[in-house]
Amino acid sequence: MDKIDVVLLMSVNPGFGGQKFITETLNKLRDVRARVDAHHSETGRTIHVEVDGGVKADNIRTIAEAGADTFVAGSAVFGSRDADGGYRGILSRLREELAAVARAS
Numbered sequence: 001m002d003k004i005d006v007v008l009l010m011s012v013n014p015g016f017g018g019q020k021f022i023t024e025t026l027n028k029l030r031d032v033r034a035r036v037d038a039h040h041s042e043t044g045r046t047i048h049v050e051v052d053g054g055v056k057a058d059n060i061r062t063i064a065e066a067g068a069d070t071f072v073a074g075s076a077v078f079g080s081r082d083a084d085g086g087y088r089g090i091l092s093r094l095r096e097e098l099a100a101v102a103r104a105s
Helices: 025-043 060-066 075-077 085-105
Strands: 006-012 047-053 071-072
Touching: 006 025, 025 047, 025 060, 060 085, 071 085, 075 085
Parallel strands: 006 047, 047 071
Antiparallel strands: none
16 A cells, blocks of 8 residues: 555546446445555655546545545536536535535544
8 A cells, every 4th residue: 555645446437437436345445445544644744535437426425434535526527407517516516415524523
């Protein structure tokens, strides 16, 4: 683990956007987070845990609580119907959900 900067968990089947989040990823995420945290406790080295696929405003809080600290939310952003193409509105909602996790910690 001394050579790892980021662990990426795919939470959809790779290949195309707009897929539903695979909930089994949450169990894998908890396991990865525990291992990364144990390594951090031993070495002080930070390793990010990223989730890619199916991340939306209605599930990002659960994903963060399971241990992710980095998120890929392509379809959630670019598929939004906001006047600005979705960017400001959906990012605001994503940030609100993550802030709730930070407050609970």
